[in-house]
Amino acid sequence: xxxxxxxxxxxAGKAIINSWASMxxxxxxxxxPYLVFFQLFVAPSSAxxxxxxxxxxxxxxxxxxxxxxxxxxxxxxQINNKEKNYQINISSxxxxxxxxxxxxxxxxxxxxxxxxxxxxxxxxxxxxMADTLVTYAIGKLVLVSRNKNNGSxxxxxxxxxxxxxxxxxxxxxxxxxxxxxxxxxxxxGVVDESKPKLVVGNNIAQAWQFFHSGNAxxxxxxxxxxxxxxxxxxxxxxxxxIDLSPYLKHPVRQSLVATKPVGQxxxxxxxxxxxxxxKKIIVDGGYLLSPSDDYxxx
Amino acid sequence: MNLLSSDIAALWLTLQLAAxxxxxxxxxxxxxxxxxxxxxxxxxxxxxxxxxxxxxLPPTVIGFYLLxxxxxxxxxxxxxxxLTGQSLAFTFSxxxxxxxxxxxxxxxxxxxxxxxxxxxxxxxxxxxxxxxxFDRFFNLIIPLTRRAFATAALLGFAHTMGEFGVVLMIGGNxxxxxxxxxxxxxxxxxxxxxxxxxxxxxxxxxxxxxLLVFLYGFNRNKGIRAG
Numbered sequence: 001x002x003x004x005x006x007x008x009x010x011x012a013g014k015a016i017i018n019s020w021a022s023m024x025x026x027x028x029x030x031x032x033p034y035l036v037f038f039q040l041f042v043a044p045s046s047a048x049x050x051x052x053x054x055x056x057x058x059x060x061x062x063x064x065x066x067x068x069x070x071x072x073x074x075x076x077x078q079i080n081n082k083e084k085n086y087q088i089n090i091s092s093x094x095x096x097x098x099x100x101x102x103x104x105x106x107x108x109x110x111x112x113x114x115x116x117x118x119x120x121x122x123x124x125x126x127x128x129m130a131d132t133l134v135t136y137a138i139g140k141l142v143l144v145s146r147n148k149n150n151g152s153x154x155x156x157x158x159x160x161x162x163x164x165x166x167x168x169x170x171x172x173x174x175x176x177x178x179x180x181x182x183x184x185x186x187x188x189g190v191v192d193e194s195k196p197k198l199v200v201g202n203n204i205a206q207a208w209q210f211f212h213s214g215n216a217x218x219x220x221x222x223x224x225x226x227x228x229x230x231x232x233x234x235x236x237x238x239x240x241x242i243d244l245s246p247y248l249k250h251p252v253r254q255s256l257v258a259t260k261p262v263g264q265x266x267x268x269x270x271x272x273x274x275x276x277x278x279k280k281i282i283v284d285g286g287y288l289l290s291p292s293d294d295y296x297x298x
Numbered sequence: 299m300n301l302l303s304s305d306i307a308a309l310w311l312t313l314q315l316a317a318x319x320x321x322x323x324x325x326x327x328x329x330x331x332x333x334x335x336x337x338x339x340x341x342x343x344x345x346x347x348x349x350x351x352x353x354x355l356p357p358t359v360i361g362f363y364l365l366x367x368x369x370x371x372x373x374x375x376x377x378x379x380x381l382t383g384q385s386l387a388f389t390f391s392x393x394x395x396x397x398x399x400x401x402x403x404x405x406x407x408x409x410x411x412x413x414x415x416x417x418x419x420x421x422x423x424x425x426x427x428x429x430x431x432f433d434r435f436f437n438l439i440i441p442l443t444r445r446a447f448a449t450a451a452l453l454g455f456a457h458t459m460g461e462f463g464v465v466l467m468i469g470g471n472x473x474x475x476x477x478x479x480x481x482x483x484x485x486x487x488x489x490x491x492x493x494x495x496x497x498x499x500x501x502x503x504x505x506x507x508x509l510l511v512f513l514y515g516f517n518r519n520k521g522i523r524a525g
Contacts, residue, residue, distance in 0.1 A: 097488050166388060171471065173489040199388045199470035202488075210470065214369035215387035 056265045057089045057107060061114035062170075062203040063139065063177060063222035064254065065092040067285035068112060074281060075272045086265055094203035096174025102127055102259060109266050112256045114139060114204075114222075115176035119257035132258035136273060137287035139252030140223035140245060141180050144211060147238035157242055158188045160218060167197050168216035170204040176252060177204045181220035184247045220244065222252075224286035253290065304473045305498060308482040315390070315478060316458040319397040323405040323454050324447075326398075331409035331450075335416075353403045361467025364396050368468065388470035393478070396464040405454040412446020413439075445517050452513040456506055 060068050072088050079086075091098075091108070098111060099118040103125070111128070113119050116135065122128035143157050145164070161167060170178035178200070185194050199216050201207035204225065211219035226241055245251065258266060272278055279289060334346055352360060368375040368386040378386045386392040416439065424434050440447060462480040469476035471485065479502055486495040 094488070096490075100488065100490050103490075166385065166470075168470075171485070171488070173485065199472065201470070202466070209365070210387070213365050213387075214371045215365060215375070215385060 054085065054265065055087045055089070056109055056263065056269060057091070058110040058112065059091045059093070059098045059102070059106070059108035060112035061095040061098070061176070061254070062092045062205040063114055063224050064112050064137070065090065065205075066227075067137075067224060067282060067287070070281050070285065071273070071278055074277055075269060078272065078275075078277070079268065088265075088269070092203075092205070094171060094175035094178075096171075097203070109260055109263065110256060110258050110269070112136065112254070113176070114252065114254050115179075116253045116255040118176075119255045122257055122259065127259055128257040129259070129262065132262060132270065133255060135253050135255045135290045137254045137282050138290050139177065139180075139254055140243060140286060140288060141177065141184065141220060141248060141252065142223045142226065142241040143184075143218065143220055143244055144226065144239055144241045145218045147240055155242060157184070157244060157247065158190050160242070161185065161188065161190045161194050164194075164197060164218035166199050166210075166216040166218065167194055168199045168201060168207040168210040168219035168221075170207045170221070171200050171202060175203055176254075177220075177222050178207075180248060180250075180252050183249065184220065184244050187247045187249065222286065227284065227286035254287075302494075304477070305482060305494065307474045308477050308479050308498075309501075311390075311474065311477065312459055312479040315393055315397055315461075316455045318394055319401055319458045320405070320451055320454045322394070322398055323401060324451055327402065327405040327450065327454075328409055328447075331406045332413050334406070334410050335413035336418075349406050350403050352400050357400060357461070357463025358467055360399060361396065361464040364392070364399075364464065365468050368392055387468055388472060388476055390475055392468055393465060393476055396468055397458045397461055400461055400464050401454045401457045404457045405450040408446050408449040408453060409443075412443040412449075416443055448516055449513065452509060456509050459502070460506065 058068065068090055072090065075081075075088075076086070093101075095113040095115060095118050098106075098108070099113070099122065102108060102111060102122060111119060111122065119128060119133050123130045123133055143160060145160055169181040172178035172182045185191055199207075199210055201210055204222055207216075207219055208221050208225045210216040211221070223241065223243070226239075258270070262270070283289060330345075330349070334342055334349070365387060366372065368378075370376050370379050370385060375386050378384070378391075384391075386395070420438060420442075421434055424438055429438070460480060461478065462484070465476065465478055465481055466484070469478070469481060471477050471481055477485070479498055483495055483498040483502070486492070486498065
């Protein structure tokens with residue numbers, strides 16, 4: 001029985017390979033002239049622009065993305081990018097996801113995390129440059145709810161969490177704001193009541209989407225999400241946001257780190273982050289600045 | 299073996315979701331496929347396109363619009379809330395609705411082509427001999443289109459087992475309620491828990507493969523190709 005099985009398998013395999021081979025040969029007849037054309041006329045011009053000097057890829061925690069985009073715009077304005085044509089690519093995800101990706105070799109040159117431990121871990125494992133690790137912002141955690149659910153306009157977070165039907169937070173396994181949200185829930189003493197009502201988003205942006213779409217009536221998110229340009233119309237819809245910083249034992253210290261020998265464009269951008277223009281954008285975006293950090297008070 | 303109870307819960311939940319979705323789809327899909335196979339109206343191509351849409355739309359699009367539809371402020375979510383007192387998003391019921399839409403073409407299309415290659419003269423002959431509708435359906439149509447029914451049921455089941463994008467958008471990742479296998483796997487990978495991820499991924503791969511071998515083996519052996 002096994003011998004026949006192997007023989008049948010081999011014959012089937014040979015037949016499949018034969019039909020692939022004949023299709024491949026037919027395809028080659030078309031492919032070779034195309035490749036020749038491509039190499040001669042198209043390829044040379046695309047080889048020139050892949051250099052560290054004119055392209056920068058940044059990975060940021062989801063909560064900081066809107067502010068980072070504003071910083072990029074202001075930076076380009078300052079260096080007059082219309083002539084230089086530099087490119088800064090921004091990718092966003094929850095900090096834990098980016099950390100995992102960098103460990104696997106993702107080509108991000110700067111990592112704006114929502115905490116300090118992920119950048120520190122990258123430095124310890126040799127992926128991050130120790131002298132580039134700085135705290136760029138302190139995050140504000142807020143409890144958002146719709147006023148219509150809170151007729152009495154309660155300003156007591158524990159009460160709001162108690163009465164809520166669905167509480168949206170970011171994933172505590174990968175997002176620092178999710179960890180902070182759990183910390184607040186614990187310190188408010190409403191863990192048992194809140195846990196069955198928790199709805200977990202992949203990252204802070206998805207937690208916000210759950211709330212924004214009306215499916216979660218309460219959410220614990222970063223204050224910056226409320227300040228992002230696209231959400232301005234929300235202020236009229238009667239959303240109340242309560243600052244949860246008093247209930248946080250560990251403030252959300254957001255730090256950045258560079259992963260390669262810092263290129264010229266990266267250095268320019270890091271330099272721009274120290275300017276008053278940049279600081280103002282960060283504060284307007286719903287963050288606080290770290291007073292004890294030399295980096296930001298220079 | 300590092301499987302925790304949440305992984306077992308994810309497996310059980312996924313099986314339940316696939317089973318419930320498949321049953322619902324077979325019940326609503328068979329008449330729909332029958333109508334599509336026999337209809338001569340121009341409207342049929344519109345319905346056919348709507349059925350085929352989940353095949354080509356990114357699941358995140360389906361999930362995105364479902365999340366909006368499930369909102370208590372909108373019609374679907376609001377009426378569900380009024381009827382049952384519960385929200386649709388982040389619940390098993392919401393997942394079932396999402397899965398029914400997501401796997402619809404995988405059930406309707408095999409059934410439709412099975413019915414299309416069915417010889418209607420047989421039906422007419424049975425009718426002249428006094429056979430009623432139910433009798434014709436259960437004793438004539440189903441036996442001869444067995445392959446189509448098997449394909450539809452197994453594909454619908456397997457496809458729902460592998461659902462990810464829609465659940466990601468409307469699930470909320472609640473263990474025991476909406477954390478299906480694919481979401482649990484994604485969660486482990488994001489948290490760098492690769493060992494648990496391996497168990498889930500390999501398990502799902504082997505299960506899907508065995509299911510498909512069974513399906514194709516069944517179809518080959520019972521092959522009355524014309525039916």
